[in-house]
Amino acid sequence: MRLSAYFLPTLKETPTEAKISSHRLMLRAGMIRQSSAGIYSWLPLGLKVLNKIGEIVREEQDAIGCHEMLMPTIQPADLWRDSGRYDDYGPEMLRIRDRHDRDMLYGPTNEEQITEIFAGSVKSYRDVPQMLYHIQWKFRDEVRPRFGVMRGREFLMKDAYSFDMDFDGARNSYNKMFVAYLKTYERLGLKAIPMAADPGPIGGDMSHEFMILADTGESEIACHKGFVDNDWLETAGDDLQTTVDTFTEKYAATDEKRDTDAEAALGDDLVTARAIEVGHIFYFGKKYSEKLGAIVTDSDGNNITVEMGSYGIGVSRLVGAIIEASHDEAGIIWPDSVAPFRVGLINLKVSDDECVTACDDLYARLTTAGIDTLYDDRDTRAGAKFADMDLIGLPWQLAIGPRGIKNGVIEVKNRKTGERQELSVDDAMNLLGV
Amino acid sequence: MRLSAYFLPTLKETPTEAKISSHRLMLRAGMIRQSSAGIYSWLPLGLKVLNKIGEIVREEQDAIGCHEMLMPTIQPADLWRDSGRYDDYGPEMLRIRDRHDRDMLYGPTNEEQITEIFAGSVKSYRDVPQMLYHIQWKFRDEVRPRFGVMRGREFLMKDAYSFDMDFDGARNSYNKMFVAYLKTYERLGLKAIPMAADPGPIGGDMSHEFMILADTGESEIACHKGFVDNDWLETAGDDLQTTVDTFTEKYAATDEKRDTDAEAALGDDLVTARAIEVGHIFYFGKKYSEKLGAIVTDSDGNNITVEMGSYGIGVSRLVGAIIEASHDEAGIIWPDSVAPFRVGLINLKVSDDECVTACDDLYARLTTAGIDTLYDDRDTRAGAKFADMDLIGLPWQLAIGPRGIKNGVIEVKNRKTGERQELSVDDAMNLLGV
Numbered sequence: 040m041r042l043s044a045y046f047l048p049t050l051k052e053t054p055t056e057a058k059i060s061s062h063r064l065m066l067r068a069g070m071i072r073q074s075s076a077g078i079y080s081w082l083p084l085g086l087k088v089l090n091k092i093g094e095i096v097r098e099e100q101d102a103i104g105c106h107e108m109l110m111p112t113i114q115p116a117d118l119w120r121d122s123g124r125y126d127d128y129g130p131e132m133l134r135i136r137d138r139h140d141r142d143m144l145y146g147p148t149n150e151e152q153i154t155e156i157f158a159g160s161v162k163s164y165r166d167v168p169q170m171l172y173h174i175q176w177k178f179r180d181e182v183r184p185r186f187g188v189m190r191g192r193e194f195l196m197k198d199a200y201s202f203d204m205d206f207d208g209a210r211n212s213y214n215k216m217f218v219a220y221l222k223t224y225e226r227l228g229l230k231a232i233p234m235a236a237d238p239g240p241i242g243g244d245m246s247h248e249f250m251i252l253a254d255t256g257e258s259e260i261a262c263h264k265g266f267v268d269n270d271w272l273e274t275a276g277d278d279l280q281t282t283v284d285t286f287t288e289k290y291a292a293t294d295e296k297r298d299t300d301a302e303a304a305l306g307d308d309l310v311t312a313r314a315i316e317v318g319h320i321f322y323f324g325k326k327y328s329e330k331l332g333a334i335v336t337d338s339d340g341n342n343i344t345v346e347m348g349s350y351g352i353g354v355s356r357l358v359g360a361i362i363e364a365s366h367d368e369a370g371i372i373w374p375d376s377v378a379p380f381r382v383g384l385i386n387l388k389v390s391d392d393e394c395v396t397a398c399d400d401l402y403a404r405l406t407t408a409g410i411d412t413l414y415d416d417r418d419t420r421a422g423a424k425f426a427d428m429d430l431i432g433l434p435w436q437l438a439i440g441p442r443g444i445k446n447g448v449i450e451v452k453n454r455k456t457g458e459r460q461e462l463s464v465d466d467a468m469n470l471l472g473v
Numbered sequence: 474m475r476l477s478a479y480f481l482p483t484l485k486e487t488p489t490e491a492k493i494s495s496h497r498l499m500l501r502a503g504m505i506r507q508s509s510a511g512i513y514s515w516l517p518l519g520l521k522v523l524n525k526i527g528e529i530v531r532e533e534q535d536a537i538g539c540h541e542m543l544m545p546t547i548q549p550a551d552l553w554r555d556s557g558r559y560d561d562y563g564p565e566m567l568r569i570r571d572r573h574d575r576d577m578l579y580g581p582t583n584e585e586q587i588t589e590i591f592a593g594s595v596k597s598y599r600d601v602p603q604m605l606y607h608i609q610w611k612f613r614d615e616v617r618p619r620f621g622v623m624r625g626r627e628f629l630m631k632d633a634y635s636f637d638m639d640f641d642g643a644r645n646s647y648n649k650m651f652v653a654y655l656k657t658y659e660r661l662g663l664k665a666i667p668m669a670a671d672p673g674p675i676g677g678d679m680s681h682e683f684m685i686l687a688d689t690g691e692s693e694i695a696c697h698k699g700f701v702d703n704d705w706l707e708t709a710g711d712d713l714q715t716t717v718d719t720f721t722e723k724y725a726a727t728d729e730k731r732d733t734d735a736e737a738a739l740g741d742d743l744v745t746a747r748a749i750e751v752g753h754i755f756y757f758g759k760k761y762s763e764k765l766g767a768i769v770t771d772s773d774g775n776n777i778t779v780e781m782g783s784y785g786i787g788v789s790r791l792v793g794a795i796i797e798a799s800h801d802e803a804g805i806i807w808p809d810s811v812a813p814f815r816v817g818l819i820n821l822k823v824s825d826d827e828c829v830t831a832c833d834d835l836y837a838r839l840t841t842a843g844i845d846t847l848y849d850d851r852d853t854r855a856g857a858k859f860a861d862m863d864l865i866g867l868p869w870q871l872a873i874g875p876r877g878i879k880n881g882v883i884e885v886k887n888r889k890t891g892e893r894q895e896l897s898v899d900d901a902m903n904l905l906g907v
Binding site: 043044045046048069072074075078079080081082083085086089104106107108109110111112113114115118130131133135137138141143145152156159160161165166169171176178180182192193418 | 478503506512514523541542543548552571599603610614852
């Protein structure tokens with residue numbers, strides 16, 4: 040992509056309304072613009088990252104046999120009256136009345152909707168177990184939206200739901216999701232720690248929040264330091280329950296689940312830190328299937344009310360969370376897997392024909408090799424170009440100027456390490472793995 | 474995908490609430506379920522088609538240098554007060570009041586939002602022209618939602634907007650979109666006819682609706698029969714204006730633009746038919762840029778209010794429109810480009826081990842070859858499997874049964890032509906181009 044034709048309105052000044060790094064950097068890097076409090080437009084660079092995160096989430100859901108669908112944003116109030124939640128849900132629910140004076144709402148979550156769909160479609164044990172998910176915009180009318188996309192009002196979430204014949208089946212679905220979540224966050228370049236969370240009215244041990252450590256996190260967590268130092272996923276083995284046990288046998292608890300005795304016993308192995316929630320999985324049994332009639336017949340012809348679980352990942356929140364976990368003074372440092380472009384190519388002197396030709400040639404070569412490249416061909420001074428590249432945080436910067444051309448080299452910078460090298464074009468391509 | 478594990482709740486009975494073929498077939502094929510009037514959940518099969526259509530639309534927008542972004546669904550009323558449309562827009566606009574009693578609305582369109590973003594970001598002629606689009610859910614509170622996804626309340630649209638320094642630039646942007654639309658519909662397997670449409674308050678000839686002929690269409694159009702018989706896109710040449718001229722010099726008009734004299738003059742060359750609108754492009758000049766201050770400086774330092782155009786495609790409506798244009802008594806007939814799977818593989822006798830092995834082997838071979846295959850491995854009778862395959866309309870059906878295995882052949886059916894052949898597995902793979 041040629042930057043001269045792209046829509047990348049970076050800001051030099053730091054927006055005063057932004058209180059945390061990710062919010063400031065997303066505004067400055069031209070990723071988002073506020074529409075109203077807690078509601079954002081995603082500009083091209085931001086949308087690319089959002090889509091890359093969504094795609095990784097999607098692939099790991101598909102990999103465990105969870106099927107993608109899409110529920111609407113606007114739901115009928117009657118469905119929530121049937122579940123008993125319409126009156127329980129507080130002012131965070133955006134309530135709407137349509138032109139025929141029917142009560143509607145902007146979905147803050149989808150248990151009711153998915154249970155209704157399942158109940159209307161599945162009648163036999165033959166079609167169970169089933170896992171369904173969607174990635175859709177939700178709305179929660181936060182009283183004080185803040186921290187940019189981290190606590191917005193309109194936000195993108197992946198919601199998945201599982202349906203099983205019995206508790207053992209539900210546990211198996213839960214375990215599949217548990218491991219899929221670990222893989223998802225690992226691919227996103229995040230160390231997300233599964234922590235025992237409030238199980239809600241159902242009780243039991245099948246409720247985990249996935250937390251990433253960040254100073255700006257809204258909750259204070261405590262965990263065994265092994266979670267911070269180790270990567271148990273690689274050593275956990277193939278068995279699902281063993282993997283889950285590996286991650287759950289050691290202490291890790293969110294705010295509301297912290298245990299003073301357990302923490303005292305850990306001694307030097309205890310870590311306390313601030314953290315951001317980036318996912319929540321929980322089993323809720325027959326809470327909605329009973330109320331909404333999600334009943335199937337088993338192989339003996341008996342009616343069975345299905346067991347359900349709910350599995351959420353905050354996709355738009357993850358954009359902010361990744362930046363909180365990976366940035367420096369100069370800007371964002373994207374993990375390779377979600378970087379909006381892999382390479383930033385800088386023409387240091389657009390008035391120099393030789394320089395233009397060298398840049399155009401390299402751009403063509405990168406593009407042909409399938410490397411998504413943002414090519415800064417603007418008529419701007421070199422300093423501003425380097426600053427913008429650092430700000431938007433692409434993994435590699437390649438810069439070409441008259442001096443380098445004379446010496447047969449280009450400058451290659453790794454955004455994460457800061458390391459700079461002067462390399463021939465061929466060696467630079469090798470470094471990029473092509 | 475193994476059908477035994479998929480979520481494909483097909484219906485045997487025809488839903489009585491559905492008045493047109495596409496609505497009936499989408500419900501019966503397990504593509505959608507109604508949530509409330511004019512609002513649908515997209516089940517896995519339906520979502521696959523919706524995404525394939527969206528991807529084709531996206532590629533053709535990207536190809537003309539239009540940049541994808543994403544605006545939110547909920548907009549502040551104040552923005553619409555600034556443009557003067559908040560009071561003008563009728564009861565189709567879904568108006569919302571948030572917990573702080575601020576007036577909001579579910580966006581029925583995005584001229585205001587995009588103009589605000591542009592005005593806040595672009596200040597110089599150097600960053601013009603610019604084209605931006607998004608694919609997002611919109612809401613119009615239709616008084617009588619009907620025809621399934623063809624006239625729903627919550628629907629998916631691609632909206633693009635162009636920004637230019639002057640009228641000539643705006644015409645060039647319009648022409649680019651005009652041709653991109655022709656290519657888009659062609660790739661979707663549709664013959665979409667660009668027709669002169671109501672230009673609105675701006676006047677002029679830069680307003681076209683793209684219509685596809687279908688008996689269930691809501692408007693009565695008239696056009697030169699060349700539009701129905703010919704494919705001018707291939708012969709139109711490389712020059713943008715020439716291509717647009719080729720398509721606009723012959724008579725073609727929607728309801729409100731029909732011209733009795735012009736039609737009389739056409740004689741036998743006149744075709745009148747019912748048609749479905751699947752896209753609308755129009756130039757609207759400075760209507761919003763003036764009111765919302767989208768002003769840039771030109772190279773002489775003068776303030777220029779930018780010229781704008783708007784370009785919509787109904788993505789979710791297209792799912793219904795394609796079915797209206799391509800189905801028979803037995804079900805849907807998907808064009809290759811948007812088929813949810815390319816091949817349906819049917820095991821005619823799941824109790825036969827040899828048959829299972831042959832099907833599993835072919836499924837593995839198809840999958841390895843990159844052919845997206847729906848594998849009906851259910852324990853159901855063959856007749857029901859053939860009926861479901863015809864209903865969901867995959868381009869190719871491959872059926873394997875004990876008799877065929879004995880003879881070393883499988884049955885291959887082309888859904889569109891109905892042609893059946895008995896072929897060896899190798900010949901069948903050849904037929905599929907692998």
